[in-house]
Amino acid sequence: xxxxxxxxxxxxxKLEIDQIDESIWQGIASQIAPTKKRSYKxxxxxxxxxxxxxLGSFIFYKISVKTETLENRVIAQFDLGQYNFVQQVNYKxxxxxxxxxxxxQLERVQILLQQLAFMDxxxxxxxxxxxxxxxxxxxxxxxxxxYTSKIELLDKIQDEIEKINYYEEKIQxxxxxxxxxx
Amino acid sequence: xxxxxxxxxxxxxxxxxxxxxMRALYDGFAKEMLSTSLRITNSMxxxxxxxxxxxxYSYQKIEQLQDEAKYGAWLKRIVINNSIKFIKxxxxxxxxxxxxxxxxxxxxxxxxxxxxxxIIKQQIQxxxxxxxxxxxxxLLEEYTHKEIAMLLDVSVSNSKxxxxxAIKLLRKRLKHLTI
Numbered sequence: 067x068x069x070x071x072x073x074x075x076x077x078x079x080k081l082e083i084d085q086i087d088e089s090i091w092q093g094i095a096s097q098i099a100p101t102k103k104r105s106y107k108x109x110x111x112x113x114x115x116x117x118x119x120x121l122g123s124f125i126f127y128k129i130s131v132k133t134e135t136l137e138n139r140v141i142a143q144f145d146l147g148q149y150n151f152v153q154q155v156n157y158k159x160x161x162x163x164x165x166x167x168x169x170x171q172l173e174r175v176q177i178l179l180q181q182l183a184f185m186d187x188x189x190x191x192x193x194x195x196x197x198x199x200x201x202x203x204x205x206x207x208x209x210x211x212x213y214t215s216k217i218e219l220l221d222k223i224q225d226e227i228e229k230i231n232y233y234e235e236k237i238q239x240x241x242x243x244x245x246x247x248x
Numbered sequence: 249x250x251x252x253x254x255x256x257x258x259x260x261x262x263x264x265x266x267x268x269x270m271r272a273l274y275d276g277f278a279k280e281m282l283s284t285s286l287r288i289t290n291s292m293x294x295x296x297x298x299x300x301x302x303x304x305y306s307y308q309k310i311e312q313l314q315d316e317a318k319y320g321a322w323l324k325r326i327v328i329n330n331s332i333k334f335i336k337x338x339x340x341x342x343x344x345x346x347x348x349x350x351x352x353x354x355x356x357x358x359x360x361x362x363x364x365x366x367i368i369k370q371q372i373q374x375x376x377x378x379x380x381x382x383x384x385x386x387l388l389e390e391y392t393h394k395e396i397a398m399l400l401d402v403s404v405s406n407s408k409x410x411x412x413x414a415i416k417l418l419r420k421r422l423k424h425l426t427i
Contacts, residue, residue: 070415073360074387075387077365081365082279083279084279090299090300094270094307098304099267169309169312237322238318239312240315
């Protein structure tokens with residue numbers, strides 16, 4: 067049984083493709099030229115990004131303090147305190163904020179982070195509704211589902227980061243690591 | 249020149265935007281990467297897109313690769329990740345209830361030495377999607393079942409079963425061709 071497997075493994079190169087279509091390289095070459103910019107442009111972009119990040123963090127901090135109080139009030143009103151949603155979300159967020167991943171793998175978690183940002187926005191829709199229409203039972207149910215999904219999403223991000231770092235450790239590319247902006 | 253040193257030299261040149269060096273890297277790795285991706289996707293057109301995208305990505309991010317000697321391993325990871333991302337959009341693992349019906353004796357004379365590698369290649373591509381992907385990753389790319397399970401979001405035991413099924417099916421089909 068093993069002999070057959072060993073035979074294939076030993077002859078792996080013979081299982082490779084013989085000919086490659088030249089159009090593959092042409093496609094790569096045609097896209098390479100415009101992708102590299104002059105370094106000063108890169109630095110300017112980096113500086114602007116840093117500035118936006120700092121400003122964003124400051125605004126986020128202000129909003130999150132306000133939101134947290136609002137969240138606790140809404141949760142108390144719907145009698146959902148027993149689930150410790152806010153504490154769970156905060157704990158998982160703090161844990162994620164400390165994580166680092168290789169810079170070139172950031173886009174793998176980007177879509178999940180976008181979903182999280184979308185959920186943060188969604189909570190404001192609930193509070194807006196409550197403000198206009200008062201506390202109604204169905205909103206309470208939606209908020210329960212909302213937090214359950216949010217916690218699942220945070221766990222998913224954590225899993226993805228662990229996967230990325232597992233492979234990074236295995237390959238050891240020495241790619242610079244960056245924090246997750248959460 | 250030693251191959252490792254040659255690759256390091258090429259990667260260093262690519263870092264300063266040397267297109268000829270990138271072409272040399274492409275020539276050195278394209279066949280291997282294309283074969284790896286094709287065994288996973290089983291679609292030449294999609295594989296060509298994946299290879300283009302992967303080489304391009306490696307070029308754009310090459311400054312992040314500090315150990316130039318590991319370019320091949322790094323590129324392969326990009327190719328495998330992109331190939332898996334592609335198959336996840338269309339994948340469905342075939343049920344493998346028939347595994348036990350494939351009776352293969354444990355020891356036999358090495359009948360496969362005479363086989364043409366073109367035929368083996370064709371038969372690998374004809375394996376069902378799910379088990380072909382696992383077969384390629386485990387046997388030819390030397391990933392562990394634990395790693396495959398994580399990559400493909402399947403259980404470790406499922407990965408093992410799919411692999412065993414692929415091997416048995418491949419042997420059965422190839423053996424049939426030799427008769």
